[in-house]
Structures are given as structure tokens and as C-alpha cells.
Amino acid sequence: MEFVVVAQALTGALYLLTTLIIGSRLIMLARRTRQLPEFLLGGALLLGGILAGPLEAASVTLRGETAPSLAGTLLLAGKIAGLGALICHAEFIRRVFRPRERWAWLLVAVMVSCPLATFYGFNAHGAFATSPIPWNWFWLDLSVRIAASTWLAAEGAIYYGMMRRRLRLGLADPLVTNRFLLWTIAGCLSIVMLFTSVPPMFLDRATAGNLLVLDLFVFSIAGVGVSALYFLTFLPPESFRRWIGTTSEAVN
Amino acid sequence: MSTSTAFEWLCGELESATELDRLASRGTVRIALKQAGLDPNAATADQISVVLQRVLPGELGSRGIEAADGICSEIAARISQAPIEDSTHDSPEAVFRRLGG
Numbered sequence: 402m403e404f405v406v407v408a409q410a411l412t413g414a415l416y417l418l419t420t421l422i423i424g425s426r427l428i429m430l431a432r433r434t435r436q437l438p439e440f441l442l443g444g445a446l447l448l449g450g451i452l453a454g455p456l457e458a459a460s461v462t463l464r465g466e467t468a469p470s471l472a473g474t475l476l477l478a479g480k481i482a483g484l485g486a487l488i489c490h491a492e493f494i495r496r497v498f499r500p501r502e503r504w505a506w507l508l509v510a511v512m513v514s515c516p517l518a519t520f521y522g523f524n525a526h527g528a529f530a531t532s533p534i535p536w537n538w539f540w541l542d543l544s545v546r547i548a549a550s551t552w553l554a555a556e557g558a559i560y561y562g563m564m565r566r567r568l569r570l571g572l573a574d575p576l577v578t579n580r581f582l583l584w585t586i587a588g589c590l591s592i593v594m595l596f597t598s599v600p601p602m603f604l605d606r607a608t609a610g611n612l613l614v615l616d617l618f619v620f621s622i623a624g625v626g627v628s629a630l631y632f633l634t635f636l637p638p639e640s641f642r643r644w645i646g647t648t649s650e651a652v653n
Numbered sequence: 654m655s656t657s658t659a660f661e662w663l664c665g666e667l668e669s670a671t672e673l674d675r676l677a678s679r680g681t682v683r684i685a686l687k688q689a690g691l692d693p694n695a696a697t698a699d700q701i702s703v704v705l706q707r708v709l710p711g712e713l714g715s716r717g718i719e720a721a722d723g724i725c726s727e728i729a730a731r732i733s734q735a736p737i738e739d740s741t742h743d744s745p746e747a748v749f750r751r752l753g754g
Contacts, residue, residue, distance in 0.1 A: 427752065438748045500742045501655070501694060560745050566690030570707050572700055573690075573746065580749045635753055 412621040412628075419628035420450030423635045441493035449486030453479050461602055469531040477529040483546075484516045490549050498556040508552070515545040534602075547595050554588030557581050568649070575649030576642055580634050587630035593623040659701045659737045660686070660693045666728045667709075671718050681716065685709045695744055698737045705729040 427443030456479030463472035491509045499505035522538030523529055561581035567573035597620035604613050633641055660682060667678040685708045686693050691700050705725045713721035 430751070430754075434751060436743070436748075436751070438743065439752060442752070497743070497745050497748050556745075563690035563692070564746065566688065568690075570689055570703055572703055574750065576753065577746060577750050580753050581745075584749070637753055 406617065409617045409621050412624040415628050416624045417451060419631050420446045423631050424450065426635065438493055438497050441489045445486045445489035445493060448482045448489065452482035453486050456482060473529045473531055480520060487516060487549060488513055494553050494556055498560065512545055512549055515541055543595065543599065547592060550588055550591045550595060554585050554592065557585035557588055561585055576637065576645050579645050583630045583634045587627050587634065590623040590626045594620060594627065597623065656693045657696045659696045659698050662735045662737055663701050670724045670728060671713065681712050685712045695742065697739055698732055698735065702729055702732050
């Protein structure tokens with residue numbers, strides 16, 4: 402169990418470092434290009450990965466310890482950062498993949514409204530003070546996060562299919578085409594991370610130790626996978642670029 | 654939701670150059686674009702040009718249009734003078750090209 406906890410801490414640190422590097426790079430890119438998509442994605446990574454996740458995790462840890470009021474404050478700060486991340490995330494997908502569709506506007510509005518409703522629910526139950534988390538509102542919050550990641554992965558998969566057909570006609574760059582595949586897999590692994598982040602909040606170490614070990618193991622593997630895929634997507638090394646180019650030429 | 658000017662122009666050209674009616678020509682172009690992985694709402698002149706050379710002749714041939722290659726070549730020759738405006742939206746492809754440096 403201890404080994405898995407250490408491994409989880411290391412992979413968590415790797416994930417934080419990755420989101421910090423990639424998020425900062427995207428914000429700097431946005432300053433240079435003055436384009437909104439890179440700003441939104443960089444904002445989503447920094448707010449979600451660097452602030453919301455760690456703050457909420459710290460809140461859960463402290464809640465069972467001796468500082469419930471600090472836990473409540475951290476939860477509130479984490480929720481605010483998480484809302485900012487969700488707005489950036491959903492607006493990035495809408496703006497990039499569905500700029501003309503009205504249903505996408507509606508979906509973004511629903512995705513933003515649900516966390517706002519959970520703010521009310523959490524506050525009404527005193528979760529931002531000293532009371533425990535209200536689980537009904539927690540599930541609503543988690544469902545929206547999973548929905549946002551699912552939307553992201555689905556749009557990536559659809560566009561990857563289109564890019565593959567373009568590639569056969571010489572209408573697409575192999576590296577950019579591959580970027581949509583990496584993005585889709587990273588989106589799927591993010592969903593795994595969201596699902597596996599829940600059991601540690603419910604399961605007891607003493608009675609469900611093996612299940613917790615398995616959960617933390619899967620969470621860690623998914624975290625490492627997302628980190629590696631983000632690097633290959635947003636900071637591809639020269640050797641990877643060459644490999645994709647060579648593979649594409651061989652296939653064609 | 655509006656389709657791109659390149660799509661509209663190609664549909665009009667195809668309707669004039671073949672016996673296909675408006676509905677059939679639009680359907681044929683949509684199928685050709687889908688085969689090429691392109692979006693009718695965002696297709697550009699360069700992409701339409703490749704579709705005319707590589708995909709559309711086969712689609713027209715399968716609909717019993719004779720001399721499909723010649724028709725497509727003639728339309729392709731006129732594309733540079735066509736009043737086609739590029740989309741004002743960044744395509745996902747353009748965004749992802751930028752994001753990866």
C-alpha cells in the first residue's frame with residue numbers, strides 16, 4: 402500500500418509539472434498569437450490541473466483531520482478554480498470544433514450552470530464551512546466534469562477520422578493528424594483519472610485496501626499516460642516528429 | 654448554419670455542367686467532401702481543387718455522368734477566378750498546428 406501511495410504522489414507531481422509547463426507555454430503562445438483557443442486551453446490546464454485538483458484533494462485530506470474549516474475554505478477555492486477551468490475547457494471545445502452550432506452554445510451554458518448550482522448546494526449544506534460534502538451535489542459536479550472530458554475526446558476522435566481521410570489525399574500534415582489521436586487518447590485517460598479519483602473519498606483503507614491499491618494504480622498509470630501524451634501533443638521532440646513523418650511516408 | 658462559399662460555388666458549377674439537379678449536385682458534393690474528410694461549412698478553394706481532381710470524378714462516374722474527368726478538370730481550371738472567401742473561423746486543424754508549435 403505504501404509503495405502505491407508513493408507512486409501516486411510521484412505521478413501526481415509529474416502531472417502537476419506537465420500541466421504547469423504545457424499550460425504556461427500555451428498562455429505564452431496566446432500572448433504572441435493573440436488567439437483565444439490557446440489562451441482558453443492554457444487557462445483550463447493551469448486552473449484545473451494546478452489549482453482546482455490540488456486544492457480539492459487537500460480539502461478532502463484535511464476534512465477528516467483536525468482542520469474542517471480550513472478544508473471548507475480550500476474546497477471553496479478549489480471549486481472556484483474548477484469552475485474557471487470548466488468554462489475555459491468547454492469554450493475551447495465549442496470555439497474550435499463547433500463554432501457555428503447553436504447546440505454547442507447550449508451545451509456550454511448547461512455545463513457552466515450545473516457547477517454554479519453545486520455552489521449553491523455545497524453552500525446550503527455548509528460544505529464550505531465545517532460540514533461534510535453533500536454527495537448528491539458532488540455527483541452532479543463530477544458528472545459535468547466527465548461530460549466535458551467526454552465531449553473533448555469525442556470531438557478529437559471525430560476530427561482524427563476526418564484528418565486521416567485528408568491525409569490519404571495529401572490534404573493534411575501527418576504530425577497534426579497524429580496530434581488529434583494523442584489528444585483523444587489523453588481525453589479518454591482524463592476520464593479514467595476522474596473516475597478513479599472518487600473511490601479514495603469513500604473507501605476505507607482498513608476494509609478495502611486491495612481495491613484502493615488497484616484504484617490508485619490505475620489512477621497513476623492514467624496520470625503518467627496523460628502527461629506523456631500532453632508532451633507529445635504540445636511539445637513534440639524532434640525524434641517523434643521524424644518518426645511520425647517516416648511512418649506516414651511508409652504507409653502512403 | 655451556412656456552408657462555405659467554396660462548397661456553394663462547386664455545387665453551382667456542377668449543376669451547370671451536368672444533368673444533376675440542385676439537390677443531386679449538392680448531395681454528390683457533400684458525399685465527395687465527406688470521403689475527403691472535409692467539412693462543407695469550412696472547405697477552402699485549395700481543398701475543393703484536390704477533391705475535384707481526386708474524388709469527384711469517381712462520384713460522378715458512379716452516378717452515370719459521362720466524361721466526369723473532363724468536367725471536373727474544367728471546373729478546377731476556373732477555381733482560381735471563383736469568388737471564394739476563406740472561412741473567418743480558425744479550423745481545428747489550424748488551431749492544433751499552432752498548439753504543437
